[in-house]
């Protein structure tokens with residue numbers, strides 16, 4: 001079976017009776033109004049407001065397939081089953097069904113629709129911690145389905161707890177999470193490798209087992225003090241489409257799937273090496289195949305390699321691919337990569353970086369001493385992997401201790417971890433709070449700009465964090481201070497009037513007929529969500545938008561101030577604004 005066939009079967013299964021889910025469109029890889037993470041990393045991410053309790057326009061049972069990117073283990077890519085970019089099959093209950101429906105349904109899908117042999121499936125349940133009890137209910141449901149007791153494992157919060165931040169202790173205030181029940185597939189003919197521990201078990205990393213699905217019982221929200229129960233008992237299921245396909249094919253190497261096949265074939269042709277022959281070369285090929293697939297997905301979203309945020313991740317993926325191609329084929333060029341992808345921003349980066357690498361080699365020659373910090377700098381600046389530096393150092397008759405490199409590496413890693421933890425925390429606590437307020441202010445700003453400057457103004461992009469909003473729009477000249485003043489006054493007058501904010505579902509045609517602005521259309525099947533600020537017969541703003549928003553402008557509790565105005569690109573202006581309380 002192919003990934004597409006399995007995706008269709010899953011969506012059909014969950015939309016059909018008695019499950020009756022509504023299919024929601026997949027979100028883009030970079031979420032417009034979520035400052036908490038760089039990329040969409042799970043299907044639940046765009047659904048956070050609804051898991052927190054806001055009603056979803058399509059109801060309480062949702063299903064989709066969500067392209068996702070996980071960057072936390074870029075350095076670990078190279079085994080048979082981890083990838084940076086993947087597609088996640090997901091189904092959600094927003095306070096509707098719970099364990100006794102979810103577990104049998106997912107079992108039915110795997111064992112009947114996909115015909116996976118029940119004996120090859122293992123499951124896990126939460127073993128409990130000081131605050132949340134052991135999940136006996138899930139255990140009993142699995143047993144009732146006929147799963148043998150030696151196929152059910154209980155793990156603690158490091159394995160059977162899910163939140164975007166990790167364990168309960170790692171969750172910042174505002175983050176949601178809960179205990180999980182996972183499903184694993186046991187591949188035929190893969191023996192346990194003692195390198196990964198004496199005993200093999202479903203969560204062992206030796207490659208015999210692979211996790212193919214995770215039902216999160218999303219019932220908790222972290223507060224400043226403890227875990228608090230959410231108003232709704234939610235289910236958040238996610239299953240890696242590529243992994244489920246590997247299980248159906250009983251082939252433990254997901255790089256054998258056609259989605260990777262073509263890239264792997266190009267790498268083989270370019271390097272003259274054979275996939276699967278030597279462990280080291282196979283690993284390098286997987287890294288290039290994975291990173292290129294992810295970088296192409298990013299390029300398709302309009303991202304370009306840069307030194308910041310998403311662009312930085314994209315740059316790292318491309319650079320690492322170049323380094324790995326170098327180890328496979330000696331010197332590599334953009335022309336070689338042109339066989340793998342036609343994407344301009346990627347090829348430009350390959351070109352720039354291969355030249356930098358050559359320069360790095362010359363710099364290296366000049367280094368008086370190759371110590372840990374120097375090796376790290378070579379790694380950081382020129383993408384030199386440690387093995388390469390060791391080999392060169394060796395040629396120069398110098399001794400470099402890999403431990404020194406690792407220490408320097410750890411020091412820098414900790415620094416960047418602290419920085420990203422700060423970012424994560426800052427944003428997350430405010431999903432549904434400050435970010436939501438500023439999202440509503442964005443609509444007010446859009447409407448006010450059109451009234452003051454004219455109807456040629458249309459939104460080109462926006463970016464909202466907990467402390468400010470950024471808004472790009474079409475306009476030919478800088479705003480004068482009078483214009484800025486007028487826009488601010490108009491916005492603040494509406495806030496003072498405590499206008500209501502409401503939404504309705506309609507077709508895009510009806511939305512346009514009702515006067516809604518529709519530049520970014522998030523669709524819910526054939527319907528769109530239209531937010532109105534003001535009364536139905538005399539509104540101030542009406543826009544097609546996914547939400548969330550405040551329900552009344554009085555919740556903004558402050559005055560809006562435009563803090564900066566500048567050019568974003570030709571014919572596009574950029575303003576920053578914040579709420580002053």
Ligand code: SER
Pocket residue numbers: 041042043044090162214215216236237238239
């Ligand atoms: N959010 C959970 C995960 O990503 C289940 O969808 O694993």
